[in-house]
Structures are given as C-alpha cells and as structure tokens.
Amino acid sequence: MSAHMPLAKSHQPRPPALLRAALLALSCVSALLAICPNAAAQETPYFVAYSHHLEEPDNLEVEAYSIYGTQKGGPDFIAPWIEFEYGVTAWWTTEVYIDTQHTFGGLDRTVFTGTRFENRFRPLMHEHWINPVLYVEFENTTDADKTLKEVVGLDTQFDAAEPNSEANRHHTHELETKLILSSDYKGWNFSENFIGEKNLGHEAWEFGYALGVSRPLRLEATPQHCNFCRENFVLGAEMYGGLGTAKAFSLSGTSHYVAPIAAWQLPSGVTFSISPGFGLNDNSHRFLLRWGMSYEISGFGRKLRSMF
C-alpha cells in the first residue's frame, strides 16, 4: 500500500487539469458555434472506413466520438476522442485527433493517450466508378490508446489488457497510410481501404483493411423541413481487421470485426451515429460499441481569415 502512495500523489493534479482543458475546449467550440453558420454535410456514416467524400472547403467539422469495449483478461474500457476536420481545398482535408481513454479499474484509470494528425488528398479531379483518395497520418500516441480507429498487423484484444499505468508509458510514433477506394451507385456508397502502418521505431510495416457500405433510407428529399423523415437516416455496415505484417502477411493471428451503423443527419448540421461491433474471432474484442456526434461549421476558414 505504502509503495503506491507516491504514485497516487503524483497523479492527483491530473483530473483538475483535464477538467480545465475540457472546459477550455468546450468554451472554444461554443464560441465557434455562436459565430459560425452550420451546414449539412454529405459524409458517409463510417467510424473506421473512409469514403472519397472529403470535407467541403472552408468547413470545419467538430466530432466527439467514443468507443466502449469488452476486454478478456482485464477490465472493460471506454475511449473518447475528439476530431477537428477541416476542408483546406476541395481536394485536401486535414484533421487533428485528441485521444483519451478510461479503463474500469486499476491505477491511472483515465489517461490522455495522444494525438493524431491526418491528411487526405484526392488525386483525380472528377468522379469515376472507383475514386481513389490518398491518406497520410502521423500518430503520436501511447500503447494505452484504445480508440481502435484501425486494426493492423497482428493487433489483438490482448494488446489492450495491459494496465494503463504501464501502457501509457510507452510512446509510439507511427506513420499510417491508406489507399481509399470508394464508389457511389444508386444511393449506395461502397468504400474499401487498404492500410499500411509503420512504427517509426524500426518495426516492420503492418497492414490492415476496412470495408464500408451505406445508404440513406430515402434517396429523394421531401419539400418540408423535417428532422425525423427517412431521408435524414443512413444505415450501413463496416468490416475491418488486420492483414499481418510485411514479414507475415496473413488474415490469421489478428482480429476482425463487423459492425452495423446507423446515423441521423439533421438539417442543422448535427449528426448522431452509433455502431455496435462484434469480434469475429478469439483475438477480437467480443463486443464494441461506438457512438458519437458531429457538427459541421460552414465557412469556418473564411471567417477565420476575415478576422486577420
């Protein structure tokens, strides 16, 4: 007991600091919402897969998501993260993530697990049957990160069983690349992502995949403004998992998931999403639940530039 006392004391200031940061972020977002108009976006409802639809130029989308996961051999966890997604041009979207995590039980139950910075580029200027997008992300996270935004290499649920007090000491710098292929056909979106991730600490390339399909419940719009009409609801499903490493390219020895998705896209620019996910083998978390809310701020960049 006494051996734990110094550790416990050293972590006492964390909750107030986190609270202050959360309040500051909330204040900033509230101020932005107050001065900027909203807009309805055209994005697909996926949590893991990406389509070729980028953020509209000058628009900022603020997204707050969480994932709850069951854990074999350890306590369950919840990992909330915030995304700021900005349309730099019509062919370039940039995004910053702030990741946190809470594990039910143990020391250091709530931890900040790092940041990620991503960019997506459309190389082709027109729509085609299959539309490629190039994705590059720099991750500065710890091993305690459980947002499961992708599964690569030989990732399994047992990686997440390590206590936060240990896992959060191991920092990893990773470069993640994706080839995003996506098609729209008769209201359906089909997205296929091939993921390649490289730990910058001299580890082999790890690979993964994510697939997504989605469709609005109603394709044409109604003349009336409505929140609960079918046109505002999108249903879909995702499947994602690892593909081994450059030395051992394989579907086995890693984890795979399938997850239906439902999204409610309000005309006001707010979107609510939820997705229960199910592990497909013993290496996978048995159950994952993702949910979140996003808000599209139209013309954010233009208003920001006009201030200077």
Add this chain to the structure above:
Amino acid sequence: MRSLLIPALLTFASLAAAAGAVHQHKSDDRGVWVEIAQAPASTRSWKNPYEGRADGIAAGRKLFLQHCAECHGDEATGKHAPNLRSPGVQNATPGELAWLLRNGNLTHRMPPWAGIPDQRRWQIVAYLKSLGAAESKPVSESE
C-alpha cells in the same frame, strides 16, 4: 508538451499551406463556364425527372439552402462563389448542371456533391433552373 510539438508544427504548416492555396484559387463565374464546357456531350440529353415539378423544386430549394447557399447566397446570385443565375449557368442544360454538381470544380473550390443521391442533385438542378437569370453580386475578395 513535447508530445504535442510535432502535431502542432504539422498543423501550422498545413494551415500556412492552406492559406496559400486559398489565394491561388479565387472563384469567379468563368470557372463555372469552363467546367460546364468540360461536361461530356452525352450529358446534354439527360432529362431531369423533377423538371417543372413543384415538389421537386421545393425540395431542391431546401437542399440548396442546406448545401449551397453559404457560398452561392440564398438567392443563388453569388456570395463567396459564382452567381448561379448568370446566363452561362442558366443556359446550361439540366444534364450539364447535374454533371457539374456531381463532379464539382476542385481547382476552383467547388466540392463534388457525389455523396448525395442522384435524386437530390436533380432536385437542386430543378430549383436552379426555376430561378431564371439575375445579375450577380460581387465575388468576395477572400475567395
């Protein structure tokens, strides 16, 4: 704090590049005409299933206000982006406008709207064609 340094630098570099990109691509009506001219000839024969239908035009107006008005203005006469009631746009065929909506004009900051279903794009086209010609408002300098 060191863990935030690299992302902060990358973000700053991105925004700086973004500012440069913004000033390279001022939107004007010519961009729309040039893009419409690139529409394949086959698009000219496309028929709008909502043409002249009051419900389609009303739905198109709703969609226009949700997706387009922030840049093109509530009356589509141009705000930060081109006037959609200019002769160049109004004389385009519904098929050419539907093609432009689907593909966008990426070098002139017009996003592709392929992510919304075909039916909704046709509803927007029906609304645009119902507006008729009007004089443009000056394009914002920030664009």
